[in-house]
Structure formats: structure tokens, C-alpha cells
Amino acid sequence: MILNKWSYSWFFLLILTLSFFSRCNPSAYNANYAHLYSGTASILQPDYMIYHHAIDSSQVHFNINSSELLYVRKDKSEPYHASVLIHFRLYGGIDSKIILDSASRKIEDITEEKSVKSILGNFSIPVPMGGRYFLKILTTDLNRGSVDEAHLLVDKSETSGSQFFLLKKLPEQVPLFANYIVNDNEFIVESKMNKNAEFQGRFYNRKFPLAAPPFSIIVSKPFKYYPDSIVDYTLNSEGRMNFTVQDSGFVQFQTDTSSRNGYTLFRQKSDFPLVKTVEGMFYPLRYICTKNEYNSFLLSSDLKKSVDKFWINKTGSKERGRELIKKYYNRVQTANQYFTSYIEGWKTDRGMISLIFGPPKIVNKSNDSETWIYGEETNTLSLRFTFYKVNNPFTNNDYKLIRGPGYRTHWYRAVDAWRNGRVYWIN
Numbered sequence: 001m002i003l004n005k006w007s008y009s010w011f012f013l014l015i016l017t018l019s020f021f022s023r024c025n026p027s028a029y030n031a032n033y034a035h036l037y038s039g040t041a042s043i044l045q046p047d048y049m050i051y052h053h054a055i056d057s058s059q060v061h062f063n064i065n066s067s068e069l070l071y072v073r074k075d076k077s078e079p080y081h082a083s084v085l086i087h088f089r090l091y092g093g094i095d096s097k098i099i100l101d102s103a104s105r106k107i108e109d110i111t112e113e114k115s116v117k118s119i120l121g122n123f124s125i126p127v128p129m130g131g132r133y134f135l136k137i138l139t140t141d142l143n144r145g146s147v148d149e150a151h152l153l154v155d156k157s158e159t160s161g162s163q164f165f166l167l168k169k170l171p172e173q174v175p176l177f178a179n180y181i182v183n184d185n186e187f188i189v190e191s192k193m194n195k196n197a198e199f200q201g202r203f204y205n206r207k208f209p210l211a212a213p214p215f216s217i218i219v220s221k222p223f224k225y226y227p228d229s230i231v232d233y234t235l236n237s238e239g240r241m242n243f244t245v246q247d248s249g250f251v252q253f254q255t256d257t258s259s260r261n262g263y264t265l266f267r268q269k270s271d272f273p274l275v276k277t278v279e280g281m282f283y284p285l286r287y288i289c290t291k292n293e294y295n296s297f298l299l300s301s302d303l304k305k306s307v308d309k310f311w312i313n314k315t316g317s318k319e320r321g322r323e324l325i326k327k328y329y330n331r332v333q334t335a336n337q338y339f340t341s342y343i344e345g346w347k348t349d350r351g352m353i354s355l356i357f358g359p360p361k362i363v364n365k366s367n368d369s370e371t372w373i374y375g376e377e378t379n380t381l382s383l384r385f386t387f388y389k390v391n392n393p394f395t396n397n398d399y400k401l402i403r404g405p406g407y408r409t410h411w412y413r414a415v416d417a418w419r420n421g422r423v424y425w426i427n
Helices: 010-023 277-285 291-299 302-316 320-338 349-357 403-418
Strands: 002-006 049-050 058-065 081-091 099-111 118-125 132-141 147-155 167-169 184-190 200-203 229-234 242-245 250-254 264-268 362-365 369-374 384-391 399-402
Touching: 002 010, 002 291, 058 081, 058 132, 081 118, 099 118, 132 403, 147 229, 229 242, 229 320, 229 384, 242 250, 277 291, 277 349, 302 320, 320 349, 349 403
Parallel strands: none
Antiparallel strands: 002 099, 049 058, 058 118, 081 099, 081 132, 132 147, 167 184, 184 242, 200 229, 200 250, 250 264, 362 369, 369 384, 384 399
């Protein structure tokens, strides 16, 4: 049995105040967000998603894995009890110090038998039409004391945007929290703000290159927006329709074809974001192997044997090779978790930097950029990477690195460390 309610009692507000202000600045501006990309997140890692269902309010959907919560009971005659406090703060933007709204919500799960399950739900927040906002959510397991911090960009500028769509997996009708799928095919598409609207499903089958080294001078080719195929759809009077996903590529739903905005759904391989196949191990090696080594992999009749040999040769033993493999591919999986956009996370600029250099010590965010700092913030010799946010109609998680020749020495030092059997890490 799952109970949830808004809580404004002094007790929970006291817990909230101590928790919130001990972990982050009361404003969103100029905070250090490095913990979001550290790969060493708290036990509690809920999923959150924004859905604009009305003109003056929006829904925040959540998914909490029960295995990440501490269930307690007074004695064997009592049921198990888990208790979670969700607190949100809505800002006018990530740079803003003004809190537009805030509240807390308590969720309780009472059960006779402990089992692994998804605790799903949603709550409404007051978000007016026509703007872009920043939402910070703190989730606290009140029994254990573990805390998770989540950040969401809220875009309610026009009804053709991605957050005006909600996809639910069939037959369970469970909301989809990621912008990609792996094994699911049948969905309900919902857009209550676009009832009875006609829209297009624009299907693309494209291949994209992985990120170039940070010192490279690259000329980006403009994306050809003409899709490989187009299918017309109509939402019913409730703003819903059934949809079957294609086997590869991605699809963008557009209610306004004069705009490039829409909701985009990507197909990923079945093990994503994890690395469980030899192909998943092979491709990320491109950052640290030579062109000749990479070409020899492509010609290999036994790719697994070739990949294993690569790591053993770099470390000198199977044991050290296994340890280095664990470290390297944990970074690949972390990149997939945080930086996936229209391509897998490890292929992106931020994914490449986090994979080779490790998590940054300091991350500064603004509405349109991120700056990563390896070393002390006030030290001019510290390594810095700046990424600017790309206006990409398929994803809001696309950031490009500002490249420069000054990164060449740092890059080759890091790559040489990996090739000599050492995990590269900057304190």
C-alpha cells in the first residue's frame, strides 16, 4: 500500500531545511554540480520527468525503486514501512536566484512482504505557459537518511515541445522516463494540450560519429532534417493514441511542422546503458587505441579475443586487465546514464571527457553552458573544459565542447596512461 500527501508540518520542514541547505546553495546560480556526474551517487536514485498537461500547471512524474529504500518495522507483527520526502524548488532559470514555488511531499509504502517494485506517482506544480524554468528536487529516504538531488529543465514555451508529450508502455501503461527504449515496442502517446490534433511521425535512420579529441579542429556538417519516412497521426478527444515503435533509428512527433520542435524517441540496444556485449566493449576503445589497432579489430575473426588481448597487453596480466576493464567501462556506463542525447552518452563531448579524464572536481552550470574544472577553481593551471548547449530539436541534452590546441598535451597524457595500464584521474 502506497500513501502520499503534501506535508507542511514543522517536523518535516525542519528535516528538509537541514538537508537542503547542508547540501546545496539556496539559489541555483553558481553552485558546484560535480556530484551529479560523479558516478558515485547515493543509494537512492529516483527517476523524474516533466509533463505539461494544463495551461497553468504541470505534472512531475516519479519512479522510485523499492530496493533503494530502507524498509523497517517495529516487530514481526507489524508491516514493513518505507518513508520518502520529496521537496522541489522551481526557479525562473538555472541562473536565477528567485524561487517561484516550493513544496514538500511525503510518500509512504506499507507492505507485508518486502519485494522489488517501482513506486510510481506524480504531483502537480504551478508552471505558467510561455516560459522556461529550472526545477531542483531533493528526495530523502527518511528511514536511512540518504538523499538524491535531481535537476530538470522545464520548457513550457510552446505546445509542440517534447514535454507536452507523455509515453506510456503497454500493457501496464507505465510512463517512459527516458528518451529511448530498448525492448518495448507498444506505447500510448498522450498529449492533453494537443487534443484532436493531427501530427506527423518523422522517422530517421542515421549514423553519427563519436566525439573528436578536444584539440581537433572540426567542421560540423549540417543535419539533413528531411526524414526517411513520414506517417500521419491524429490524437483522439482525450489527447491519446496507440503507437508501435520501429526496430531502429528514431522518430520525432511534430504537431507543428513549421517548427523543428517535437518529442523524439530513440531506439537503443537491449543492454543499454550497460556494457554487456563484446561490441559494447570494442567501440569505446576508439578513444585510446591507434588507427591501425582499430582497423585490426574490424578485421578480426574473434573480436572478443582481440579485445581481451588489447587489455592484457596494456596491463601485463589478466587480473590487472580485469581491473582496468572494470574502471574503463564503468565510466562508459556512467556517460551513457548522464550524457545520452541523440547518440549514446560515451560518444558525446561530455561523455568523451568524463571517460578519459574522469569526473570533474567542479561543474558550473548556466542556462546555455557547463564548465568543468579539474583541480582547484582559483588555480589558473587547472584544466578547464567549457561546453555550450546546442539548440537541438531532438534532445535538450546536447552539449558541444569548445575545442582548442591547448588540450593536446593533456589528452595524450591521459590516453598514454590508459595505454600503459593505469586509470587516469585528476585530483
